[in-house]
Amino acid sequence: MENRTKHLFLTGFCLAQVMAFAPQVFAQERDDWPLIEPDVKPVPVNEALIDTENFEIGAFLGVINIEDFESSFIYGGKLTYHLSETFFFEAGIGFAEGGQTSFENLAGNVQVLTDSEREYRYYNINLGYNLLPGQAFFSENYAFNTNFYLIAGAGATDFGGDTRFTFNAGAGYQVLLTDSLAIDIGVRQHYYRIDVVGAEKTSMNTEIRTGLSVFF
Amino acid sequence: MPIVILLLMLCLPGMTWAGWLWGDDEPEQRVRVVEPFVVWRTGPAVGYPVFHSSEKGEWLTLLQRKTGWMKVRDKKGREGWVAVAAIAQTQDATGENVNLSVPDMKAFSDRKFEAGILMGEFEGSPVTAGYGGYWFTPNLAAELWGSQVLGSASEILMVNANIVHQPFPHWRVSPYFTLGVGHIWVDPKATLAVPEERDNTVGHAGLGLRAYITERYFIRAEFKDYKVFTSRSTNEEATEWKIGLSIFF
Incomplete structure (x- = not known):
């Protein structure tokens, strides 16, 4: 009996509660006015927050044919600034070591250059031109942006105890694996005057290289 | 296929820390x-x-x-x-x-910093030079130069500081005058009979031309006359011309 009274009382109380709150709930749903005014101001685009990737830094390795001194392994680095979609500046350095001349090989115990003079170093500053931008397709799932570029410039070569003004020109093919990572293969021809084996003459050094670079 | 995966894995660390470095909450x-x-x-x-x-x-x-x-x-x-x-x-x-x-012509006239690479001839020998400059006013700038001259008889390194005055900053092709001082290091070739290393103070004056092309770059060409102050009884004089490409910010 006591239980029954409690039950009736509580049911009545609960119902009363629901009745008391329900209109408010329904009223809220019907009302178009939000309880909290949105405090969001439209934000203008801030250019400084957009990442610009006009610089590129990279490393390369390859083979260079040093005239009269065999072909050698070469490695180096480059820093590129993209002026526009077609033109870019590139500063590069390269390191190699000259081998033996055929005279040294035939005559036996003769050294034309000391070991330190055989160290081959160059730096150059170049202007590049993206001649053929395009896409390359790898299997059916991947498409990569590519650039075939021409490049030419000047700098200096340090070899045979001498530093010589050097022109260089070449071409390369760059494949962008992502928007900020690229691989490329290239050929460069270096021209300079040198007198390390007798009379002064033009030395032509062909370089074949492959590199990896990151945009930032 | 494995190569592509390998290369992609190589860039993964770059992608993960790039977010931390630049901030993802922007x-x-x-x-x-x-x-x-x-x-x-x-x-x-x-x-x-x-x-x-x-x-x-x-x-x-x-x-x-x-x-x-x-x-x-x-x-x-x-x-x-x-x-x-x-x-x-x-x-x-x-x-x-x-x-x-x-970047346009107006940005070019309002530029604060500029930098470039020029090449040419210094007393008949090829010269490669790089510079950076700061504009105090649209008419007046200070510049710092580094040059390398590779002659058949010697290698010359030069560091120079100069002020630049351009009378017409709003012209697309704008002439300018420079005045400055620097230092020169002359390293003669080892094959010469009497190699004599020298380093001297230099003073120089010049005139040149900037021509705005498009976007962020312009062509710069200049002629400079150098006075090399030697310890001997006579000073030496040298002339130089060069042309190159510059960018501005």
């Missing part, structure tokens, strides 16, 4: 197309094919910029490249045209 930069449409290309150059276009009213998120191109993402997650000139015609959340700096 607000998204979004613009709304107001022209009838903008075209999307697969890469940042006109040579890349158009593969998509966004119509009037669509919102685009600006991701990154390469030279004159902006990488964008739409609400479906597609990504592509749109010309910055086209983005400059869109509106941001305020309803105003997007404020993007498109």
